[in-house]
Amino acid sequence: MWANAWRWLMTQQLLLLSAIMAMVLFAVVTIPADIQHALSSHQPLNWTVSVVVYAALVAHRRYPLATVAVATIGSVVLMTDGMAYPLTLPAVFYLLYWVAQGSTQVRALAVGVTVKAALLTTSLITHPGITGFVILLGAALAVTIGSAARSHRAYAAEAEDRARRAEQAKEEEANRRVAEERLRIARELHDAVGHHVALINVQAGALACTLDDEDRSQARESLTHIQRASEEALDELRLTVGLLREPGAPEPAEPAEPVPGLAGLGELICSFAGTGLRVTREVTGQVRPLPEAVELTAYRVIQESLTNTRKHACCDTVVVRLGYAPGALSLAVEDEGKPLAQGSPSTPGGHGIVGMRERVAALGGRLSAGPRPEGGYLVSAELPLRVAGAESS
Secondary structure: OHHHHHHHHHHHHHHHHHHHHHHHHHHHHHHHHHHHHHHHOOOOHHHHHHHHHHHHHOOOOOOOOOOHHHHHHHHHHHHHOOOOOOHHHHHHHHHHHHHHOOOHHHHHHHHHHHHHHHHHHHHHHHHOOOOHHHHHHHHHHHHHHHHHHHHHHHHHHHHHHHHHHHHHHHHHHHHHHHHHHHHHHOOOOOHHHHHHHHHHHHHHHHHHHHHHHHOHHHHHHHHHOOOOOHHHHHHHHHHHHOOOOOOHHHHOOOOOOOOHHHHHHHHHHHHHOOOOOOOEEEEEEEOOOOOHHHHHHHHHHHHHHOOOOOOOOHOOOEEEEEEEEEEEEEEEEOOOOOOOOOOOOOOOOOOHHHHHHHHHHHOEEEEEEEEEOOOOOOEEEEOOOHHHHHOOO
């Protein structure tokens, strides 16, 4: 594209240079002779018409067509009076250039054809021979140069507009990626750190109760759970903050921790068992390795659902069901809490449900969450094993 544009610009420059040289040659060869003839003849008509035409040039910006008409009529009058190359021809050529570079192509063509026809006809009548064709060539060059200037200006404006749109699109894309990254990090912070902080809160409450009962062994056990949960929260926070590390930064000396997946589901269940929540796991289908994105999403959905159960449900039992199908993984987290009272919210507060929906939707799956008619709460999801982003790659 740039090569074609460069060739076009070079052609326009050569055309402009040729036109200027032709006009200079015409002025050097012909105009002095007519000026000498006008000076020797002392005809008042020649000077009067020339003064009127060049005085009219003052208004050519506001009345271009009227000024062209005055200059053309003046040239015709002078040619009829005996001048082969009237003194007003430079004004006519300049006006043709001005109209061509400042108006549409159709308008420039119409004005140019009309003026050239009038000049050529008059010249052939008054001075038969090559004179008319020389004048025609000058007028054609003036129109051509004006059209070339208009095309160059339009091309430059279009190139500038394309560059501006490209820069705007680049900026919008950068803003979109920043927004997506912020949303992803927010989900990670909520799902990972929020889970452990919720456990710390539960264990702290249990510790307060045991201190009232002066049961030191129970207090020590609660402190152990709090310490473990806080360490895991710090580890998760360190991993999440690592997502913000700039590209090109040196890798840490220690290997990165693996992405959470269903292999760590047993450890996750044990962490809730320490808070008094009994979690039963049921698995159907052939257990097999799944894509990393599916494993992480399933783990986070189960983690968030168990956290919500521990925080909001009035029960101490929950069932986690996993179903391995040929093309999808289905999961459900179901507790046996009490039925919701009239007017109570149907879903737990916060951003947990929203984050789970976004995670599942990013894989092309479906998630439903809501109270069960017989009591309790159910979160179910279906995750396709073929990640949506992989199909287009």
